Each structure stands twice: as structure tokens, then as C-alpha cells.
Amino acid sequence: MSDTVERWTSKARRWSACAVAMMGLCGLCVGRAQALPELIYQPLADATGEASPPLPDAGTFPVQLVLDDDGAEGSFGVGAPSAQQFIWLNQFDRSAFAALTLEEVWVLFPAGPEITVGESIEIAVYLDPDSDPSNGAELLLAFDATIQVADGDTFSIYPLPQPLIISAGGDVLIGVVNRYVTSGVTPETRPAALDTSASQGRSWVGVWSTDPPADLTLPADLIFEPIDGTVPGNWMIRGFGTEAPVVVVPTLHTLGLVGLALLLAGSGLWVSRRRSVRGGG
Numbered sequence: 130m131s132d133t134v135e136r137w138t139s140k141a142r143r144w145s146a147c148a149v150a151m152m153g154l155c156g157l158c159v160g161r162a163q164a165l166p167e168l169i170y171q172p173l174a175d176a177t178g179e180a181s182p183p184l185p186d187a188g189t190f191p192v193q194l195v196l197d198d199d200g201a202e203g204s205f206g207v208g209a210p211s212a213q214q215f216i217w218l219n220q221f222d223r224s225a226f227a228a229l230t231l232e233e234v235w236v237l238f239p240a241g242p243e244i245t246v247g248e249s250i251e252i253a254v255y256l257d258p259d260s261d262p263s264n265g266a267e268l269l270l271a272f273d274a275t276i277q278v279a280d281g282d283t284f285s286i287y288p289l290p291q292p293l294i295i296s297a298g299g300d301v302l303i304g305v306v307n308r309y310v311t312s313g314v315t316p317e318t319r320p321a322a323l324d325t326s327a328s329q330g331r332s333w334v335g336v337w338s339t340d341p342p343a344d345l346t347l348p349a350d351l352i353f354e355p356i357d358g359t360v361p362g363n364w365m366i367r368g369f370g371t372e373a374p375v376v377v378v379p380t381l382h383t384l385g386l387v388g389l390a391l392l393l394a395g396s397g398l399w400v401s402r403r404r405s406v407r408g409g410g
């Protein structure tokens with residue numbers, strides 16, 4: 130590995146390692162503690178600060194879920210000397226919109242080792258009603274895709290298999306899993322591009338004790354924390370869509386309710402009178 134690779138250990142990971150160590154010392158009911166994988170960040174030597182394509186027209190996609198500033202300054206991966214599958218995801222505040230229809234996800238991949246066009250990734254979309262990813266979120270959609278471009282400047286663009294209507298309330302999480310990695314075998318790779326200019330504190334990293342499960346349940350069981358604990362920044366993951374049509378539920382105003390009550394009362398009286406006439410006949 131290059132000497133220029135910067136290695137970082139977050140406070141949360143130190144606490145986790147400490148807890149694992151303490152449990153190991155106790156020697157009670159604890160099996161073999163699993164070592165936490167290394168989180169690896171490396172600044173990009175040729176960061177341009179201007180990605181392509183430019184943001185889509187607001188008329189086409191009025192909903193634009195973007196945390197980054199258009200330029201990645203670094204790349205991030207999990208595991209060395211061999212890599213590990215993980216998820217990196219952005220938490221978007223979409224409170225400016227009610228229900229929305231997500232149509233495209235954009236992901237920027239850096240140039241780097243083992244990041245090859247055509248390799249497999251998985252894209253996941255969650256709804257987090259309480260806006261706290263650390264306690265879980267509802268997986269709405271996950272689909273397989275491949276890396277389209279890996280030059281650090283050009284977004285790969287993924288139209289959703291079908292437009293995804295996301296109900297109002299809570300945050301939208303969009304994440305990527307590096308499925309092309311055979312954990313413990315593939316050499317070190319750093320597929321997650323990070324914009325470190327001004328962190329918005331809404332980018333997360335998740336590592337499971339195995340490969341990320343098919344249902345991608347959050348939180349991940351080994352590491353799940355904001356990337357700010359390692360290097361403050363925003364993942365280069367974006368979402369675009371439109372505002373979903375608002376479904377209007379018919380309501381009765383006061384006059385309508387009074388009319389309905391009178392109608393029901395009249396019907397009841399009519400039925401009652403018919404019964405009494407039959408009984409008397």
C-alpha cells in the first residue's frame with residue numbers, strides 16, 4: 130500500500146474496540162471478538178472541483194437531493210490489505226417536499242485500484258421516518274447496477290427500475306454497496322468518493338460482520354456511524370425526481386355532514402314506520 134494512504138480511526142470505533150477488549154478480558158459468554166476492519170481514506174491528487182454532467186434542469190427534476198459541492202477531494206474504502214463489502218449512504222432532508230417520486234440516482238466513483246467500469250454494485254433507497262439512521266430505516270428499493278465511469282469527475286447515472294413514490298415525512302437515504310468486492314480476497318479498493326469541503330453531517334458508513342445481507346437491514350452490525358467520525362465530508366451520491374401528485378381525500382364540510390345526518394335519520398324513521406305498519410297489518 131502507498132505511504133500516502135492516510136488511515137483514520139474514529140472515536141466511535143475506538144469506543145467499540147475498547148468495549149470488545151473489555152468483554153474479552155472478562156472472558157464471559159463472549160466468543161472470539163471480531164476485529165474491526167480498517168477504514169481507509171486517501172486524498173485525491175487530481176481533484177477538479179467540477180463534476181459532470183451538471184445538475185439537471187429544475188424543470189425536469191424539481192426534487193434534487195444533493196449534499197456535495199460538485200467536487201470530491203478524497204476516496205474511501207474498508208479493509209486492508211484486502212477489501213470488504215460495505216455500504217456508504219447519504220441522508221437527505223426532503224422536508225421541502227411532500228411525497229416525491231425518485232427517478233434517478235447519481236454516484237461518482239473515483240479512479241483507483243480495483244474500481245473498474247462494469248463491476249457490480251448495489252443501490253439502496255430507504256425511508257427513515259424518525260430521521261435517525263442509527264436506529265434503522267425502511268428499505269424501499271434495492272437494485273443491482275454496475276460502475277459506468279470511474280474517473281473521479283463523471284457521475285454514473287442510474288435511472289430507477291421504476292419511479293419510486295416516497296411518502297411524506299422523514300429522511301430519504303440513498304446508499305451504495307461495493308458488491309464487486311470478494312471480502313477478504315479483493316485487494317484494497319476505495320470506491321466511495323468524498324467531498325470534504327464542507328461536511329453536512331449526513332453521510333454514513335456501514336460495515337457488517339459478514340457481507341451486507343440481502344435485505345440490507347440497518348443499522349449494520351459491526352460499524353454504522355457518520356463518516357465525520359473518520360473524515361468529515363459528504364458522499365458523492367445524489368437523487369433526482371419530481372414531487373408526487375398529492376392524493377386528495379374527499380371530505381364533507383359541515384353542511385354536508387348535517388345533510389348526511391338528516392338523510393340517515395330520515396332513512397331510519399322510514400324503516401321504522403314500515404316495520405310498525407307490517408306489524409300492525
Ligand SMILES: [Ca+2]
Pocket residue numbers: 178198199200201202324325326327
Ligand atoms: Ca469539494
Ligand SMILES: [Ca+2]
Pocket residue numbers: 257258259260261262263264265266
Ligand atoms: Ca431511523
